Amino acid sequence: MQDITPKQLYQTIGKNVATYRKAKGLSQLDLSLQMGYKSVSVVSGAEICYGDKHFNLEQLLKISQILNVELCDFFTLSD
Numbered sequence: 001m002q003d004i005t006p007k008q009l010y011q012t013i014g015k016n017v018a019t020y021r022k023a024k025g026l027s028q029l030d031l032s033l034q035m036g037y038k039s040v041s042v043v044s045g046a047e048i049c050y051g052d053k054h055f056n057l058e059q060l061l062k063i064s065q066i067l068n069v070e071l072c073d074f075f076t077l078s079d
Contacts, residue, residue, distance in 0.1 A: 002077060009075070010054035014047040016074045017055065020067045021047075034066045035059065 004012075021031050021043075028040040028047070035042070045053035055063070055074075064071040 004077070007049065007052075010046075010052075011049050012077055013055060013060070013074045014049055015078075016076060017043075017060075017063055018047045020069050020073070021063075024067050026067075031063065031066065035062050 021028070026034075028043045032038075032040045032043045037043070042053075042059070045051065046055045046059070060071060060074055064074070
């Protein structure tokens, strides 16, 4: 396992969520609405770790179901 900080992990997850979301043709607002939120603040903040915001496990599970991707794919570190 690579030696990374929690912040680096959150950044990786956010980047991966954004990549899969864009590949499915969904905007941040589309994903937010499908998750049950009325604005993009949760998704937009967590995708870039703005102000140390990040996705929790429940949100990641919901996103994986919406985007139809494996939950573990969000944790894949890019080289």
